[in-house]
Amino acid sequence: MEKLKVAVISCGMIANTAHIPAYQYYRDRCELTAVCDLNARTAQQTAERFGIPKWYTNTQQMLEAEKPDLVSVCVPNAFHKETAMLALSHGAHVICEKPVAMNHQDAKELYEEADRRGLMLVACQVIRYYPEYLFAKEMYDQGELGEIYYSEFSLIRRRGVPKWGAFHKKSASGGGVLCDLGVHMIDAALWIMGTKVKSVCGMTSSWLARNEKDVVMSLKESGAPAGVFTRQQYRAEEFEVEEFASGTLRLENGGTMNFKTSWAVNLPPEYSMRLAGTRAGILLPEMKLLGTMGRYQADIEPRVFAEEAPFAQEVFPGHFLLIEGVLDHLQKGTELMITPEQTRHVTAVIEAFYRSAAEQREVLISEIE
Numbered sequence: 001m002e003k004l005k006v007a008v009i010s011c012g013m014i015a016n017t018a019h020i021p022a023y024q025y026y027r028d029r030c031e032l033t034a035v036c037d038l039n040a041r042t043a044q045q046t047a048e049r050f051g052i053p054k055w056y057t058n059t060q061q062m063l064e065a066e067k068p069d070l071v072s073v074c075v076p077n078a079f080h081k082e083t084a085m086l087a088l089s090h091g092a093h094v095i096c097e098k099p100v101a102m103n104h105q106d107a108k109e110l111y112e113e114a115d116r117r118g119l120m121l122v123a124c125q126v127i128r129y130y131p132e133y134l135f136a137k138e139m140y141d142q143g144e145l146g147e148i149y150y151s152e153f154s155l156i157r158r159r160g161v162p163k164w165g166a167f168h169k170k171s172a173s174g175g176g177v178l179c180d181l182g183v184h185m186i187d188a189a190l191w192i193m194g195t196k197v198k199s200v201c202g203m204t205s206s207w208l209a210r211n212e213k214d215v216v217m218s219l220k221e222s223g224a225p226a227g228v229f230t231r232q233q234y235r236a237e238e239f240e241v242e243e244f245a246s247g248t249l250r251l252e253n254g255g256t257m258n259f260k261t262s263w264a265v266n267l268p269p270e271y272s273m274r275l276a277g278t279r280a281g282i283l284l285p286e287m288k289l290l291g292t293m294g295r296y297q298a299d300i301e302p303r304v305f306a307e308e309a310p311f312a313q314e315v316f317p318g319h320f321l322l323i324e325g326v327l328d329h330l331q332k333g334t335e336l337m338i339t340p341e342q343t344r345h346v347t348a349v350i351e352a353f354y355r356s357a358a359e360q361r362e363v364l365i366s367e368i369e
């Protein structure tokens with residue numbers, strides 16, 4: 001098996017904590033030859049930290065000089081499309097951080113370009129690889145849940161606005177907590193149920209981040225337990241995106257999904273997904289099934305063994321498994337778990353969500369796709 005030549009575009013938190021360590025873990029299957037960041041110091045320090053031979057500040061120059069087979073695009077959301085497009089146009093397969101694009105048209109153009117060139121483009125919807133979501137998918141596919149007619153998720157940080165990067169700026173991040181956290185949960189829930197969204201009713205708010213001063217927040221709680229080398233507090237007057245997002249999705253399978261997600265809200269921190277099916281319900285992350293046994297209502301908790309959770313010691317275990325899946329796909333021809341059609345659809349849901357919030361009405365996906 002020939003080793004793939006790999007490059008990583010941008011050297012921020014997720015590149016340092018997830019992509020680069022994962023490529024180095026699979027060093028017998030790929031060779032990470034270069035990294036790039038607009039910020040020279042960041043690029044140089046990252047290259048030195050991991051012993052990567054070359055670093056660049058210009059993506060095009062890196063692509064021309066290194067000719068990588070595969071790149072990770074880890075720039076802020078608003079630059080995903082142009083950066084992924086540039087990498088594809090230089091003949092590289094692309095692993096792109098989520099969301100791949102901020103609207104459906106951009107995602108469509110990206111996948112058309114990948115198709116035209118016979119290249120892979122995959123979105124980092126990494127929570128699908130977490131044991132609880134794999135378990136839920138397995139239960140659903142085996143028919144243990146029956147038809148799911150109701151689902152909900154809450155991913156709530158009480159005060160957890162990212163304290164690094166430019167997550168609070170629309171020009172860099174495109175959107176706020178929906179793009180940061182909500183997109184993972186929407187993607188995973190649709191994947192488990194094998195369904196799509198018919199319409200979106202969404203609302204956003206951003207009062208706390210704009211108005212509160214000096215509230216203490218945890219870097220770890222805001223999603224970065226490691227890998228932040230340029231910590232910075234956002235300035236309240238610069239905060240341009242939503243800190244809270246909630247909504248209802250009408251699904252093609254006849255069901256609904258209610259959700260709330262926040263970087264800042266006066267509610268307790270919460271991380272849960274619940275799916276209610278005709279045979280059983282499932283609670284995540286507990287992996288608890290709620291059903292009946294004989295005449296009785298019964299709760300089933302599977303025995304789960306630690307050795308079955310690979311990379312559990314890593315901060316972002318899903319990236320290791322995603323990259324393993326990508327290497328398997330490129331080197332052994334196996335199927336990818338995350339398909340272009342699913343990712344394009346998620347970008348349509350994001351677009352419909354923001355349109356719904358702005359226009360204060362239910363938006364049909366058929367208006368967008």
Ligand SMILES: NC(=O)c1ccc[n+]([C@@H]2O[C@H](COP(=O)([O-])OP(=O)(O)OC[C@H]3O[C@@H](n4cnc5c(N)ncnc54)[C@H](O)[C@@H]3O)[C@@H](O)[C@H]2O)c1
Binds near residue numbers: 015039042083
């Ligand atoms: N999949 C996940 O679980 C997960 C988790 C965290 C972040 N992310 C995603 O990863 C991306 C980056 O997040 P982060 O936390 O690493 O942010 P970050 O702010 O730590 O890093 C971004 C880096 O990009 C550099 N940069 C900006 N524009 C660039 C350009 N055009 N070319 C090259 N470099 C450029 C910046 O200098 C910075 O070093 C975002 O899209 C975010 O949504 C995904």
